Amino acid sequence: MATQSPPKLINLVRGWPAPSLLAxxxxxxxxxxxxxxxxxxxxxxxxxxxxxxxxxxxxxxxxxxxxxxxxxxxxxxxxxxxxxxxxxxxxxxxxxxxxxxxxxxxxxxxxxxxxxxxxxxxxxxxxxxxxxxxxxxxxxxxxxxxxxxxxxxxxxxxxxxxxxxxxxxxxxxxxxxxxxxxxxxxxxxxxxxxxxxxxxxxxxxxxxxxxxxxxxxxxxxxxxxxxxxxxxxxxxxxxxxxxxxxxxxxxxxxxxxxxxxxxxxxxxxxxxxxxxxxxxxxxxxxxxxxxxxxxxxxxxxxxxxxxxxxxxxxGELEDYLEKTVRPALQRRHALMMDAIHRYLTPLGDVKVRESGLLGARTYGGYFVWLTLAGGVSARVVADKALRDANVIVGSGDMFQVHGDEERLSFDGAIRLTFSWESEEDIVEGVRRLGDVIRKVKEDPAQWQQEQLARGERDDGLMNFK
Ligand SMILES: Cc1ncc(COP(=O)(O)O)c(C=O)c1O
Missing domain, CATH: 3.40.640.10 (Type I PLP-dependent aspartate aminotransferase-like (Major domain))
Known part of the structure; x- marks a missing residue:
């Protein structure tokens, strides 16, 4: 029986500019x-x-x-x-x-x-x-x-x-x-x-x-x-x-x-x-x-x-930011948000920040922060996303303060980056993430146990910017 090759790897954790945005x-x-x-x-x-x-x-x-x-x-x-x-x-x-x-x-x-x-x-x-x-x-x-x-x-x-x-x-x-x-x-x-x-x-x-x-x-x-x-x-x-x-x-x-x-x-x-x-x-x-x-x-x-x-x-730098970098990031952010609203928020209990500043309609930077509720562990989701869907996402525990993790923990959150992957892959990555979250939500305890049985995650994942 022919084995299916895995889908293309989509990296939604890497906080780098896309190659097309290098000047x-x-x-x-x-x-x-x-x-x-x-x-x-x-x-x-x-x-x-x-x-x-x-x-x-x-x-x-x-x-x-x-x-x-x-x-x-x-x-x-x-x-x-x-x-x-x-x-x-x-x-x-x-x-x-x-x-x-x-x-x-x-x-x-x-x-x-x-x-x-x-x-x-x-x-x-x-x-x-x-x-x-x-x-x-x-x-x-x-x-x-x-x-x-x-x-x-x-x-x-x-x-x-x-x-x-x-x-x-x-x-x-x-x-x-x-x-x-x-x-x-x-x-x-x-x-x-x-x-x-x-x-x-x-x-x-x-x-x-x-x-x-x-x-x-x-x-x-x-x-x-x-x-x-x-x-x-x-x-x-x-x-x-x-x-x-x-x-x-x-x-x-x-x-x-x-x-x-x-x-x-x-x-x-x-x-x-x-x-x-x-x-x-x-x-x-x-x-x-x-x-x-x-x-x-x-x-x-x-x-x-x-x-x-x-x-x-x-004036070339300002011109470049105005004509190339900001429009590209604005477009990528909008595409990611559309995909989140299409594939993630309908799952229920998935929330995303719509604006960076309270009371305003502005955004910027490279990242979107999602929160999952209902007992779904972001760590479990991130591990499963990599293993089953070839998508890398940043689980909230990556962003806890080292040595003081207990004080504020974020196992209910995920960081997604819209700066790195192509526009097409941003959307496809979010779609695949939606499939993973849906599966985990069906039986969170099962996946948690499976993850525990597998042991610690490769720390290489923690080193992405
Ligand atoms: C908040 C923050 N500080 C610093 C850096 C790294 O900056 P630099 O490349 O100038 O060292 C990053 C890169 O992702 C960042 O997000």
């Missing part, structure tokens, strides 16, 4: 321009200054200043090797494992950040805190911080590191993705943003914001417009801008601030470009530039920074 032509022409002029390629191919390639700092200050309606200031910006690399630099420069109490992560969290925190000595000190439809739950967060402070008493004087003249060590780090979050797709309201900054100032915390999806937003079911015409709900201020507008905090005489923005070109032109920026106060930007690996190797991504400077100052 190869733009980058090729920018590279040629950079490499054909010694006045540009000599500095671009040398070690870069610690805070980064100056023309990119200036181009970014101008662009972001227009986008967020803040005064352009290149001194607030330090060029990075992307959000992940820069998170590591922030921890190296601004935390001390003996002095810094804990890392507070909104849950569900961007799971790959957990290992970056662990590498800096915070294993076992990652704490999950919840969010509601509006964003972070400030009451729970404050109460948890207060309790921890009480339990631990005064900070010890002994630290592992000397912060020196240009840096300081914060007592707490709070990690969030305020806009179009990975994995929840949520955007934090203005009042929660303001509240979070105030809380950070009170407890000497640094809020690290991965603002990597801010420029990738669209109205749900509406006409795409250039950012200059976006409504205010699509251009909420970054936490670092709110912090700056509040003026210097009393406990911060050197003006490092209490919130920083990690920006990245990964989702705009392609992750391989490994270039981003951090924006905070001038003192913070200078301090992070004093990280040892930067002082030795010079600014990360110096050559790519020269290409990105060209693409921003010529």
């Amino acid at each position: 190869s032509e733009l980058l090729s022409s920018a590279a040629q321009q950079v490499l054909s002029d010694p006045a540009v390629f000599v500095p671009a191919l040398q070690y870069g200054p610690d805070p980064g390639y100056q023309p990119l700092r200036e181009a970014l200050a101008d662009w972001l200043g227009r986008h967020y309606n803040v005064k352009p200031d290149p001194e607030r910006i330090c060029i990075s090797g992307g959000a992940s690399q820069n998170l590591a630099c922030i921890l190296q420069s601004f935390t001390d494992p003996a002095y810094t109490r804990a890392i507070w992560m909104v849950a569900p969290c961007y799971h790959l950040a957990c290992d970056i925190f662990k590498d800096s000595g915070f294993e076992g000190r990652l704490r999950a805190f919840p969010e509601d439809e509006e964003g972070v739950d400030l009451e729970v967060l404050e109460e948890s911080i207060r309790k921890l402070e009480e339990e631990q008493g005064k900070p010890q004087n002994k630290t592992y590191k000397d912060a020196g003249k240009y840096r300081k060590h914060y007592r707490h780090v709070i990690y969030v993705v305020p806009t179009c979050a990975n994995p929840s797709g949520k955007t934090m309201s203005l009042s929660r943003r303001t509240g979070l900054v105030k809380l950070a100032r009170k407890y000497d915390a640094l809020v690290v914001c991965d603002d990597v999806y801010d420029c990738l937003q669209w109205p749900v079911g509406g006409e795409l417009k250039p950012p200059s015409q976006w409504p205010p709900e699509m251009k909420l201020p970054r936490l670092c801008d709110i912090d700056l507008a509040m003026g210097a905090a009393e406990n911060d005489p050197r003006g490092f601030g209490h919130a920083v923005s990690n920006g990245s070109f990964s989702k705009m032109v392609g992750p391989g470009i490994r270039t981003g920026w951090v924006e905070g106060s001038p003192a913070f930007a200078y301090g992070v530039a004093q990280t040892g690996s930067t002082k030795s190797g010079g600014s990360p991504s110096q050559f790519c920074a020269a290409m990105m400077a060209r693409l921003i100052s010529s």
Whole structure:
């Protein structure tokens, strides 16, 4: 008897841009321009200054200043090797494992950040805190911080590191993705943003914001417009801008601030470009530039920074985002939502977030967050989807805060990505997922038992972005 070959693998967990969204032509022409002029390629191919390639700092200050309606200031910006690399630099420069109490992560969290925190000595000190439809739950967060402070008493004087003249060590780090979050797709309201900054100032915390999806937003079911015409709900201020507008905090005489923005070109032109920026106060930007690996190797991504400077100052990047990236993501998101409404919501008990921001009709980023009720385990669904339907989806447990899984668990949730697969496969993947959920719902206990009998899942699945 002929065996049926399995259907094509569809990967709905991979948070990468589709190959069609990699800006190869733009980058090729920018590279040629950079490499054909010694006045540009000599500095671009040398070690870069610690805070980064100056023309990119200036181009970014101008662009972001227009986008967020803040005064352009290149001194607030330090060029990075992307959000992940820069998170590591922030921890190296601004935390001390003996002095810094804990890392507070909104849950569900961007799971790959957990290992970056662990590498800096915070294993076992990652704490999950919840969010509601509006964003972070400030009451729970404050109460948890207060309790921890009480339990631990005064900070010890002994630290592992000397912060020196240009840096300081914060007592707490709070990690969030305020806009179009990975994995929840949520955007934090203005009042929660303001509240979070105030809380950070009170407890000497640094809020690290991965603002990597801010420029990738669209109205749900509406006409795409250039950012200059976006409504205010699509251009909420970054936490670092709110912090700056509040003026210097009393406990911060050197003006490092209490919130920083990690920006990245990964989702705009392609992750391989490994270039981003951090924006905070001038003192913070200078301090992070004093990280040892930067002082030795010079600014990360110096050559790519020269290409990105060209693409921003010529307007080509904005044009590309407007004509290619945002329309493609808006279309893909709409197709995924249609498929979810066709194949998943009729199953009952499957809910999906329709808008990123409470009370608005906007969305953005790469991800959709589904919740399954009725005792259906997302882990069981995800394992069965891979085994029986050749579809990879992210079960909620992937996005629990490492070491604090018990506090907030998400076995009733699934993350789906619409950025990676083709439009056709996005729809087909959701259809197959619907078949799997239906089967699991018919007898959840049976599938749970079957999974238990099979043992642990291959951890490779947990490593997808
Ligand atoms: C919230 C968040 N932060 C950081 C990253 C990685 O950014 P980068 O490629 O700039 O290191 C991702 C990628 O998926 C992400 O979703």
